[in-house]
Each structure stands twice: as structure tokens, then as C-alpha cells.
Amino acid sequence: xxxxxxxxxxxxxxxxxxxxxxxxxxxxxxxxxxxxxxxxxxxxxxxxxxxxxxxxxxxxxxxxxxxxxxxxxxxxxxxxxxxxxxxxxxxxxxxxxxxxxxxxxxxxxxxxxxxxxxxxxxxxxxxxxxxxxxxxxxxxxxxxxxxxxxxxxxxxxxxxxxxxxxxxxxxxxxxxxxxxxxxxxxxxxxxxxxxxxxxxxxxxxxxxxxxxxxxxxxxxxxxxxxxxxxxxxxxxxxxxxxxxxxxxxxxxxxxxxxxxxxxxxxxxxxxxxxxxxxxxxxxxxx
Numbered sequence: 001x002x003x004x005x006x007x008x009x010x011x012x013x014x015x016x017x018x019x020x021x022x023x024x025x026x027x028x029x030x031x032x033x034x035x036x037x038x039x040x041x042x043x044x045x046x047x048x049x050x051x052x053x054x055x056x057x058x059x060x061x062x063x064x065x066x067x068x069x070x071x072x073x074x075x076x077x078x079x080x081x082x083x084x085x086x087x088x089x090x091x092x093x094x095x096x097x098x099x100x101x102x103x104x105x106x107x108x109x110x111x112x113x114x115x116x117x118x119x120x121x122x123x124x125x126x127x128x129x130x131x132x133x134x135x136x137x138x139x140x141x142x143x144x145x146x147x148x149x150x151x152x153x154x155x156x157x158x159x160x161x162x163x164x165x166x167x168x169x170x171x172x173x174x175x176x177x178x179x180x181x182x183x184x185x186x187x188x189x190x191x192x193x194x195x196x197x198x199x200x201x202x203x204x205x206x207x208x209x210x211x212x213x214x215x216x217x218x219x220x221x222x223x224x225x226x227x228x229x230x231x232x233x234x235x236x237x238x239x240x241x242x243x244x245x246x247x248x249x250x251x252x253x254x255x256x257x258x259x260x261x262x263x264x265x266x267x268x269x270x271x272x273x274x275x276x277x278x279x280x281x282x283x284x285x286x
Contacts, residue, residue: 010151013080020081025094028081029238036077037070045281052280056206058272071276075234079125083159090131090163098128099235102244105228106136109247115186116247117216117227121194121267122279124234127164130190132242133230134165141167141182143175143191143215165190171197176215183219190230191215194267195282201257205264210285217259220250227263231270233277 016035020028040046049069059065088094100106109116118140120129130142142165147153160168167182169175179189193213200211216227226247235241245266250259271278 006149006151009149017084021084025085026238029078032077032081033074036073040073048283049280055208058275068276072280075124075277082125086159086163097239099241100132105244110137115225116188117219117225118190118230119193119216119227119263120230121192121270124232124277129230129232129242130165133190139187140165141169141187141189143169143171145171193263196284196286203260203264206268208285212260212264214256214260216263217256220259229266233274
């Protein structure tokens, strides 16, 4: 039954992709936003989003949270529509819509052949972050979580490997071994730190314990590499600003838990900057 559901979902999204491609980037993004706002509230995750916002004490009332969620679903729809245009972003055809603050930091990392860990969360069109790092010429591998829908996952993996970063590593034990192989070859790594991981450690996020990946902290302690927070926001309907922060060199005496807590604090600031641009549907505090 689940396979049938996934297949129908796959067919619908492929149909949307064809429509988005035909009408062009600007119109597709607008249409995607409308579709997201109309369909989003019917997904089961909508109740989880309300719960997450309430527990995070973001949005003073149910009405405030409702408005925030409505905008978030619109962003979700825009992101979906923009997947079919990632090739054009990669080839610079649509690069005029992306402003990069801190591009000099990426150039310095490349010039010095420095190995770093880029960390961020699922903000707006988050795929553009790894794409811009890779385009800066930095040897990069990226950790990702496969989609639950196996039919859609084939498409998404192809898009990511061809236009985002060719070195894609699946999250999990096997992926960790693959990551270490890349790291020994002096590759940098890009990863999201905002999702719950079963093997993670309970670290506070918005004053609530949440199982959090400790991979950045482990790499920082073991190899002494710097950690670079990176963030993307939608500044207009179809324009983005990517912000690359100064690399952080953590003290060797800090514990893995202490480093991870500091990274969660950085993530909190990113979320609070534009709370309606983070994807709140993750079961983050389970």
C-alpha cells in the first residue's frame, strides 16, 4: 500500500516538474508557493509543525504560528519548483538571483587548501549552499538523508550528484566510513545539523534536548579542522542571499558535547533570523 502511495506521489511531482519547466523559473516559483500554501496544511506533518513551534516558544499565539506556517509551506512549494532549475543555477544562467556574502572566505579556503566542515540547516533552497561551495573549487563531499519515497529519491540523487556536489554520502554507518575516506584525502564536508539522528547525543536546542549529530565536533577534535557555518535566506520571491561565516577554531579542551551545544546555538540564531524559512516539519525533539 505504501509503495502505491509513493508511486502516485512520484507521478504527481513529476507532472508538476514538467509544468514548472515549461512556465519558467519566475512563474514556477510563484506557482510552487501557491501550491505549497494550498496543499501543505493537509499533510500529517502540519500538526507536528504546530507542536514544534509551540515547544520552541516561537509565535506568541496559535494565529501567529498559523501565519508563520502558511509562509513556510509557501517556501516549501517554491523549493520544490526550483529543483528543476538547479542545472541553470549551476551553469550561472540564474546565478544573478544569488548574492554571496563571504565569498572571499570560500576563496581563502580554496587557496590555502584548507579542510573544513560546513554546517547549516534546511533553510529555503538549501541545495544552493553546497552548490556554491563546490563551484568555488573546494574539494567537497556532502552528507544527505535519502528520501522516504524511493521513486523520488532516484531523481533527487541524480540532481544532487550532477548539479550540487558529485560526492554525495548517505547518512548512516556506511556513510560515516565513506566520509572518513574522503576526509583522509583532505576533502571538506558539508552537512545539515538540524535533523534528529538516532545515534546522536541529546543536546539542547531551544532549551529542549534533541538528539543531535556530533560528527562536526568529532572531526574538529580529531583533525583540528575549523567549522564554517553557512546560511541561505530568500530575500525576494526568487532571489537569495547566501552568508558564509568566519571559520571557527574550537579549543581542543572543549568536549564533543560542548562544541555541539555551541553549534546548536548558532543554528538557533539562524532559525530565529527567518523562522518562516526553516522547515519545521522534522520530528526534531522526538
